[in-house]
């Protein structure tokens with residue numbers, strides 16, 4: 001049986017997009033099941049449909065046989081260890097990839113709070129607070145660093161988990177019209193032109209638009 005990736009609403013769930021991209025890049029065949037997060041229990045990790053496969057009440061989760069891997073980073077690591085590796089060979093480069101993946105996984109709370117992923121939407125964010133502007137400046141500097149690598153357009157040259165983890169940020173910057181340096185913008189353009197992301201985006205655009213009633217995601221900066 002193929003692994004099954006359970007994801008949240010694909011227009012909004014940034015945590016879900018990351019392992020989808022990692023699984024595709026690693027070349028792993030899997031099925032995907034989308035769970036509507038806009039239902040009772042949301043925000044409390046108490047959606048019954050999710051609890052049925054993940055006692056933590058969260059998506060993404062990957063079912064592999066009897067096992068459920070229940071975190072975007074754990075799924076992405078499994079993909080990289082099971083399929084095509086998404087880490088560089090050199091241990092120090094690998095450590096640097098892990099370092100920025102960890103920074104994304106546990107950080108950038110202000111960007112997550114104020115620039116929610118909303119792939120369909122285009123608007124202009126205004127009045128962003130200082131902590132969000134600081135996050136944006138840090139991400140801009142980090143993204144611009146991809147220019148140091150001459151063997152490819154990704155953050156570390158070739159595709160790594162870092163790029164899978166930063167793709168949702170590239171969509172957030174596009175959605176909210178965030179101005180970036182030319183080098184950082186070039187990196188975001190690379191992520192948004194990647195086949196795995198385009199496949200996800202096509203799935204989003206093919207759906208009839210259903211807003212999200214349990215959080216003000218669609219009303220931000222309206």
Ligand SMILES: N[C@@H](CCC(=O)N[C@@H](CS)C(=O)NCC(=O)O)C(=O)O
Nearest residue numbers: 015042043044045046058059071072
């Ligand atoms: N650190 C987790 C975060 C997962 C997470 O927070 N998922 C959200 C949706 S994107 C969720 O399942 N929320 C359910 C709820 O709020 O009830 C990961 O990386 O997978």
